Amino acid sequence: MEITSGTISTDYIVIGSGVAGLRAAIELSRAGKVLVITKDRATESSTEYAQGGVAVALSDEDEIGFHLKDTLAAGDGLCNEENVRILVTEGPERIRELISWGAQFDREGGGIKLAFTREAAHSRRRILHANGDSTGREIERALLAKVRAAANIKKYDYSITIDLIVNDGRAEGALVWREREKKLTAIYARAVVLATGGLGQIFQRTTNPEVATGDGFAIAYRAGAALTDMEFVQFHPTSLYVPRAPQFLLSEAMRGEGALLVNVRGERFMPGYHPRAELAPRDVVSRAIVSEMLKTRSEHVYLDLRHLDAGFVRNRFPRIYSTCLKFDIDITEEMIPVSPAAHYMMGGVWTDRDGGTDMPGLYAAGEVACTGVHGANRLASNSLLEGIVFGARAGIAAAAYGLRRPAPRKEAIACKAADAPKDDLLKVRSQLRRLMWGDVGIIRSGESLGRAIDTIDGWREFRDSGPLSRPWLEIRNMLTVGELISKAALARKGSVGAHYRTDYKTRGRGWERHIRFKRD
């Protein structure tokens, strides 16, 4: 394969094109030239698939204080309260701004009032939604339109970031593989914003799109930035369980509108697990489902909407209705087989309230970042809000930092690559996903975590060198992230939020500490 290489410079780099990345890019474009780098097409991110909605204290029955309280309660004692306060206080203004940019949320009362739904662990109806169950897609559409209209923002699609360029402990750019052009490009900038999203693909069962391979976590770690709370992976209780069908998310808003969970014997079980029944926090519902699956020796439970009005269900959940119909399930007439799946990473690259990491020049926002607003368990629909609020804050802070820096330099840079058979890479990817699901999934133990760490260590050669290609660049990141999650989960000798160990079922001593990783 012939590879060409080159060096360019810009003012700011944003890696990732979901809600947080685009929102940061809009702020940065006021300060200079911005390059948004994304490894697939621009719309291919978790934002695009976010169904339920965006939580914001804007309804008549709601208050910022209630949103704060619910978020802290879901986070199970490990939230950064100051940052949660920023999230819920700045959220309403950021959402009004998004509406002024053209985002259309569902309305009621003849279009006069915004329509709010309820989701688990929310004490009020506070979830805005768009086109029923396509909220993320609508937000992405509005932000992309704004980005496309900004003369200062350029996009590199199908471009995979290999690593950050770091000089004297400072992020000064990114080394990027432009897949279609077969071109290696060193891109220098005044500051870099990492907004690469999540890592669900390292688990066999996930609601996340193919692109969610944990790239940003691994890139930041290799660069030397600190990562924190990596043991806290959220498992969504209900993803479609149909052999050979995609693991499609069945929004929590369905339970918010009255859907029930029943086991394969047809028994409703959630009231026996939690006073809030189907609307208990996500970690509780996921573990209850696993427990019912074990009890009934089944691979799934059912989500039942048959008692709800069929017309309402079709209108409220059009995307879910049509997707399930493709797999011959009419959700208005039949129960839907569901099982939990990896959904969201609460931990990530440590940041302050302005998206600043502990590495000068590097900012992070969205799922890849850990602002601490989710603690040990994220409150449903707080992630789009976090992307909007902290994406903007990271953009503003990175712009200010960049304006204080000299013009970026331009130096050629080399990249090491070797040959490895593609089949082997795909095999390791599949084995890793099964390992993480089985040993580092919803229910963990010291034994299973030790086994996972040893197994991943045995795949070191696949992490350390490989062909310059998307499969290798992804598996390299997935192995790094799998190892970090397993080590963090082993280090936390207790069960808190979404992290549950059979050998330490209580919180344990020192539970309020955060586990931080740094290379070396």
Ligand code: SIN
């Ligand atoms: C859902 O629609 O259930 C997902 C919402 C979220 O993860 O916040």
